[in-house]
Amino acid sequence: MTDTAASFIAKSTIKAADMEHRRKINFNIAKYNAVVPIGKEQFTDVMLARERAKNAKWRAIENLDKYLEEFEKKISERGAKVIWADTADDALAEIGKICAAKNCTTLVKSKSMVTEEIHLNDFLEKNGIESVETDLGEYIQQLDGEPPYHIVTPAMHKSKEDVAKLFVEKLGVPPGLTPEQLTLVARDKLRTKYTAAQVGVTGANFIIADTGSIAITENEGNARLSCAWPPTHIVVVGIEKMIPSINDLALFWPLLSTYGTGQQVTVYNSIVSGPKQPNEKDGPEEMYVILLNNGRTNLLANAKTREALYCIRCGACLNACPVYKNIGGHSYETTYSGPIGSVITPHLKNMGDYKHLSNASSLCGNCTQVCAVKINLHELLLENRQEAVAQGESSLSERIAWKVWRQSSLNRSMMNIGNGNLKNWVVNKVFKGWTTHRSELHFSQKTFNEMWKEQHNQ
Amino acid sequence: MKASTAKENILRKIRQALSTPVPVPFPLSEGTESVFQPKTQDNEIEFAERFTKLQGRFAFCANETELAEQLQILLTARSWQHIYCVEETLKSNLDQSALNISFTNDLPSCEASITSCECLVARTGSIMLSSSSPSGRTTSVYAPVHICIAYTNQLVYDIKDALQLMKEKYGANIPSLITLASGPSRTADIEKTLVVGVHGPKEVFCFLIER
Ligand code: SF4
Numbered sequence: 001m002t003d004t005a006a007s008f009i010a011k012s013t014i015k016a017a018d019m020e021h022r023r024k025i026n027f028n029i030a031k032y033n034a035v036v037p038i039g040k041e042q043f044t045d046v047m048l049a050r051e052r053a054k055n056a057k058w059r060a061i062e063n064l065d066k067y068l069e070e071f072e073k074k075i076s077e078r079g080a081k082v083i084w085a086d087t088a089d090d091a092l093a094e095i096g097k098i099c100a101a102k103n104c105t106t107l108v109k110s111k112s113m114v115t116e117e118i119h120l121n122d123f124l125e126k127n128g129i130e131s132v133e134t135d136l137g138e139y140i141q142q143l144d145g146e147p148p149y150h151i152v153t154p155a156m157h158k159s160k161e162d163v164a165k166l167f168v169e170k171l172g173v174p175p176g177l178t179p180e181q182l183t184l185v186a187r188d189k190l191r192t193k194y195t196a197a198q199v200g201v202t203g204a205n206f207i208i209a210d211t212g213s214i215a216i217t218e219n220e221g222n223a224r225l226s227c228a229w230p231p232t233h234i235v236v237v238g239i240e241k242m243i244p245s246i247n248d249l250a251l252f253w254p255l256l257s258t259y260g261t262g263q264q265v266t267v268y269n270s271i272v273s274g275p276k277q278p279n280e281k282d283g284p285e286e287m288y289v290i291l292l293n294n295g296r297t298n299l300l301a302n303a304k305t306r307e308a309l310y311c312i313r314c315g316a317c318l319n320a321c322p323v324y325k326n327i328g329g330h331s332y333e334t335t336y337s338g339p340i341g342s343v344i345t346p347h348l349k350n351m352g353d354y355k356h357l358s359n360a361s362s363l364c365g366n367c368t369q370v371c372a373v374k375i376n377l378h379e380l381l382l383e384n385r386q387e388a389v390a391q392g393e394s395s396l397s398e399r400i401a402w403k404v405w406r407q408s409s410l411n412r413s414m415m416n417i418g419n420g421n422l423k424n425w426v427v428n429k430v431f432k433g434w435t436t437h438r439s440e441l442h443f444s445q446k447t448f449n450e451m452w453k454e455q456h457n458q
Numbered sequence: 459m460k461a462s463t464a465k466e467n468i469l470r471k472i473r474q475a476l477s478t479p480v481p482v483p484f485p486l487s488e489g490t491e492s493v494f495q496p497k498t499q500d501n502e503i504e505f506a507e508r509f510t511k512l513q514g515r516f517a518f519c520a521n522e523t524e525l526a527e528q529l530q531i532l533l534t535a536r537s538w539q540h541i542y543c544v545e546e547t548l549k550s551n552l553d554q555s556a557l558n559i560s561f562t563n564d565l566p567s568c569e570a571s572i573t574s575c576e577c578l579v580a581r582t583g584s585i586m587l588s589s590s591s592p593s594g595r596t597t598s599v600y601a602p603v604h605i606c607i608a609y610t611n612q613l614v615y616d617i618k619d620a621l622q623l624m625k626e627k628y629g630a631n632i633p634s635l636i637t638l639a640s641g642p643s644r645t646a647d648i649e650k651t652l653v654v655g656v657h658g659p660k661e662v663f664c665f666l667i668e669r
Contacts, residue, residue, distance in 0.1 A: 024649075027649070027650075028649065028650050031646075031650040032650065041495075042494055042495055042581070042582075043493050043494060043495070044492075044493055044494065044495055044496070045493055046493075048487055048493050049493040051483070051484035051487035052484075052487055052488070052489075052493065054483045054484060055482055055483055055484055055487060055488060058480070058482055058483055059482075062476060062479060062480065063476075064472050064476065065469050065472045065473050065476065068468075068469070068472075069469075078634070083464075084464040084465040084467075084468050085464060086464050086467050086468055090464060134657065135647070136645045136647040136648070136656055137645075137647035140647065140648075153646075153647060153650070154647070155647055155648070158648075158649075159649060160648050160649045160651065163648050179648040179649065179651040179653055180653050182648060183645060183648070183653040183655070183656055184655075186656070187655070187656055187657060190657065191566075191657075194600075194657075195566070211632060213632075219643070219644050219645060219646075219656075220643055220644070220645050220656040220657045220658065221599050221643040221656060221657040221658025221659075222656070222657040224595070224599045224635075224637060224658065225596075225599055225600065225657055225658075227595070227635070228594075228595035228596045228599065228600070228635075229596065229600075239468065239472075246621055246625070247618060247621060247622075249617065249621065250616065250617040250618035250621060251493070253617060253638070254494070254582070254617070261646070264508075264582050264583075264640075265582045265584060265617070265638065265640050266640070267512075267639065267640050267641055267642070267643055267644055267658070268599075268637055268638070268639055268640075268643075268658065269637065269638040269640075270635060270636065270637040270638075271632075271635070271636040271637075272634065272635055273632055273633070273634055273635075273636075274634045275634060276589075276634060277589075277631075277633070277634050279590070280589050280590065280594060280633070280634060281544070281589070281591075281592055281593070281594035281595075282589075282594035282595050282596050283589055283594065283595045283634055283635060291468070293468045293471070297468065297471035297472055297475055300471075300472060300475035300476070301471075301474070301475040303478050303480050306475075306480055307480075307483075374483070
C-alpha cells in the first residue's frame with residue numbers, strides 16, 4: 001500500500017468517527033437537498049435537459065482540437081492572448097512571467113478549482129505576491145490555511161461558530177458575529193483589494209468556441225470585480241471546459257445552477273470575450289487565457305473514461321455520496337474530492353498513488369443518478385479499479401482491508417462497536433503502510449457515543 | 459517559441475486520443491425544442507414575480523414622469539446624496555424630469571448607481587448587462603445599490619432569446635463582458651445561510667417603464 005493510500009485510510013477512519021463533522025455536513029447537505037427540487041421545477045423534462053447537456057459536452061470533447069483552435073483564433077482577434085500549458089508547472093511559469101512583467105505585488109483571485117489543482121497560491125507566495133481569495137468560502141479557507149473542502153461550498157465543514165471564531169483570531173473582530181456580520185467584514189476587507197490589485201485571476205466554467213469567450217458562474221460578484229478593476233486579467237482553465245456555442249449557455253447555466261445550489265440561475269453568469277475593447281469605458285487592458293492540460297489528455301485517451309471530461313463541477317455527486325458525507329472532503333487529500341475526484345485524480349496524477357480512491361466507494365450508484373450531465377460515475381470507478389488491477393497494483397490483503405474499511409466507514413453502528421481496539425487494528429495493522437512510515441495511531445478506547453453518554457450522564 | 463511547442467504537444471495528444479471516437483450518448487434526445495417551462499403569462503408579470511422572489515425590488519412605471527416620481531420617493535426615503543450615473547442619455551432624461559438628484563463622479567463612495575441594461579429575461583427574473591454601455595464593467599457591481607432603468611420592449615422570455623438578441627445586435631463585435639444578473643449579490647458560504655450583499659450590490663432595483 002502506498003503512502004497516499006495509507007494516509008487516506010487513516011484520515012478517513014478518524015473522520016468517519018467524528019460526529020460533530022458529520023452533523024455539520026449533514027446539516028449543509030440537507031439544506032442543499034431541500035432546494036434542488038425547486039431549481040428543477042424550471043424544467044419541463046429535466047432528464048432530457050441532462051441528456052442534451054451530455055450530448056453537447058460529447059460534441060465539444062470529440063472535436064476538442066478544432067474547438068480549441070477556433071477559440072484561440074476568435075479571442076485572439078479581440079486582443080486576448082492564449083497560452084497553452086501542458087503541465088501545472090508550465091502554467092505556473094507563465095503566470096509568474098506575466099506577474100513579473102506587471103510588477104504585481106497584489107493579486108485578487110475568484111474561486112477556481114483549477115488554480116487549486118496547480119497550487120497557484122503557494123507559487124505566488126513563494127514569489128512574494130499577495131494572492132487574495134475573494135470568494136467568501138475561499139477567503140475563510142485561506143484565513144484558516146486550509147484547502148477547500150468542497151468544490152462548490154469550500155467551507156462546508158465549518159459551522160457559523162467556527163467561522164466567527166476564526167474571524168476573531170485572524171481579523172481581530174469581536175466574538176459572536178452572525179453570518180450577516182461576518183459577510184460584511186469580508187466585504188469591507190476585500191473591497192479595496194479589487195481596486196489595488198495589479199492582476200485579477202479567475203477560472204472559467206465554460207470555454208465557448210464559436211464566439212471565442214469564457215463564461216464564469218458565481219453568486220457573490222467577486223469574479224465580476226476581479227475581471228473589472230485590475231489592469232490584467234488572467235484566466236486559468238482546463239481544456240475540457242469547452243462547449244461548442246454561446247447558445248449552449250441557455251441550457252448549461254440553469255443546469256449548473258440547479259445541480260450546484262438549487263437556484264434557477266446563479267446571481268451572476270458572465271461571458272468574457274477579451275480585454276477592454278477600444279470603445280469601452282473600463283475593464284482590463286490585457287487578458288490572458290491559460291489553457292491547461294495537466295493530464296486531461298490521459299482521460300481523453302481512454303474511450304471509457306473520456307466522459308469524465310464532461311463534468312461541469314456542479315458538486316451534486318459529492319453531496320449524494322455516502323462516502324464523502326462520512327469521511328469528508330479533506331480525507332481524499334486531492335484537489336477534486338468525492339466521486340468525480342476519485343474518477344479523475346488517478347489519471348491527472350498517477351494511477352499508482354491514487355487508485356485507492358476508486359476503492360473508496362460503496363458503488364451504490366447515487367453519484368451516477370444525480371450527475372447533472374449523466375456521467376456514469378460508478379462505472380468509471382470500476383473501470384479505474386480494473387485498470388489498477390491490470391497494472392498489478394492490488395493485493396489480496398489490500399482488497400480485504402478495503403472491505404473492512406468500507407463497512408466501518410459507512411456504518412455508524414459498526415463504528416461504535418468498533419471501539420479503539422478495532423480502529424487501531426484497521427489503521428495500524430491492516431494498512432501496514434501507515435506504520436511503516438509513521439508511529440502508530442491510537443484511537444480512544446471509547447467510541448464517541450460512549451464518551452458522549454458518559455459526559456452527559458445518560 | 460516554447461508556447462507553440464506546448465500547443466503542438468497538447469493538440470497532438472488530443473488528436474491521438476480522439477482517433478478512437480465514441481458515439482453520441484443520447485441520439486434520441488437531440489433537438490431544439492425548449493426543455494424549460496413555457497410562457498404562461500405576460501413577460502412583465504413573469505419578470506416582476508421572479509425578480510421579486512430573488513429579493514429584487516421592482517417598480518412599474520407607466521411613463522417617464524412616473525419614473526421620476528417613484529425614483530424621487532426612493533431617493534428621499536433613503537436620503538441618498540451621492541448617485542453614480544455615467545450614461546448621458548439616462549442622466550439627461552432624469553434631469554429633464556425636474557428630479558432632485560445629487561450625482562457623484564466617485565463610484566467607490568456612492569450610495570447607489572443607475573444604469574440601463576441590454577434586456578430583461580422574464581423566466582429567470584434576470585437583467586442582462588454589458589460592457590458596451592458607458593457604465594462599463596464596474597458600475598453595476600461595485601456600487602452598494604444598483605438601480606436599473608428598463609423598458610417593457612426590452613423584455614424577452616428566456617436566456618436563449620437574450621443571447622440571440624445580443625448576437626443580432628452586435629454580430630462579431632460582442633461586448634467584452636456580458637453579465638446575466640439575477641437579483642442582489644448573495645452567498646450561502648457560511649452554513650448555507652443566505653446573506654445578500656457580499657461583493658456586489660446588496661439591493662437591486664428595477665424600474666420598468668411602459669414603452
Ligand atoms: S461528475 Fe456530474 S455530478 Fe459530479 S460534479 Fe461533475 S457534473 Fe456534477
